[in-house]
Amino acid sequence: MKSSFLTVLVAFLAILMGLYPLIYLGLDESTGFQSSKLPELLGSSVWKICFYGHIIFGGLSLLSGWSQFVSKWRNRNLRLHRSLGLLYLISVSLSGLCGLYLAFFANGGLISSLGFGSLAILWLITTWKAYQSIVAKKIEEHQRWMLRSYALTFAAVTLRLWLPALTGLGIAFIVAYKIISWLSWVPNLLVVEWLIKRTGAKPGYNSIRASKQ
Numbered sequence: 739m740k741s742s743f744l745t746v747l748v749a750f751l752a753i754l755m756g757l758y759p760l761i762y763l764g765l766d767e768s769t770g771f772q773s774s775k776l777p778e779l780l781g782s783s784v785w786k787i788c789f790y791g792h793i794i795f796g797g798l799s800l801l802s803g804w805s806q807f808v809s810k811w812r813n814r815n816l817r818l819h820r821s822l823g824l825l826y827l828i829s830v831s832l833s834g835l836c837g838l839y840l841a842f843f844a845n846g847g848l849i850s851s852l853g854f855g856s857l858a859i860l861w862l863i864t865t866w867k868a869y870q871s872i873v874a875k876k877i878e879e880h881q882r883w884m885l886r887s888y889a890l891t892f893a894a895v896t897l898r899l900w901l902p903a904l905t906g907l908g909i910a911f912i913v914a915y916k917i918i919s920w921l922s923w924v925p926n927l928l929v930v931e932w933l934i935k936r937t938g939a940k941p942g943y944n945s946i947r948a949s950k951q
């Protein structure tokens with residue numbers, strides 16, 4: 739009961755945030771996040787390509803990732819599971835590389851650049867580790883790396899929950915932003931490590947193996 743509530747909550751937030759980049763279709767540079775950037779940066783085509791690449795593929799990674807953890811659905815739709823997995827891998831790779839570039843110009847300076855930069859590097863590493871382990875048919879290892887990877891993908895959601903919480907406490911926006919460049923992902927990773935230790939992160943995957951035999 740508790741875990742199905744958590745699944746629904748994660749799915750709901752992932753879909754909401756996954757669709758959020760669509761608002762940029764209707765925004766010009768003078769409003770929203772882009773208005774916080776210097777005109778020289780907004781004039782850079784590399785930054786622009788990375789910005790749109792990051793938010794579009796970031797959205798796709800959130801949308802394609804969550805259902806992969808629903809073991810009943812996954813075991814019944816293995817082919818779709820693989821296709822969505824490939825979409826997730828491509829999306830994280832493109833969004834992560836673009837995010838790493840954006841991190842150099844993040845609001846909040848060095849602290850934010852280091853926070854988002856570390857997140858981008860770990861996002862790429864954990865996702866590729868998940869891919870390598872499934873190619874090597876190490877199913878449980880694949881699941882552990884995917885849990886870590888998606889916990890990092892979910893930083894996009896937790897960032898937007900922490901931000902109003904901290905500014906609501908009276909912390910200045912830019913200070914909150916610097917804190918959140920770390921707070922958006924370090925606790926996510928710790929929770930998932932705790933889950934992996936507690937459960938061994940095996941549910942559902944043994945039955946994939948069984949269904950293949």
Ligand code: HEM
Nearest residue numbers: 771793796797837840841843844845854857858890891894
């Ligand atoms: C998990 C790895 C991620 C990293 C390292 C990362 C990094 C960044 C960075 C550095 C920025 C620019 C911040 C600034 O200049 O101050 C940014 C902005 C943004 N990112 Fe990500 N991001 C990640 C995941 C995602 C995901 C999964 C999405 C999904 C939609 C996403 C959507 C956005 C959006 C929409 C913005 C523009 C700011 C806003 O509208 O709030 N990011 N990200």
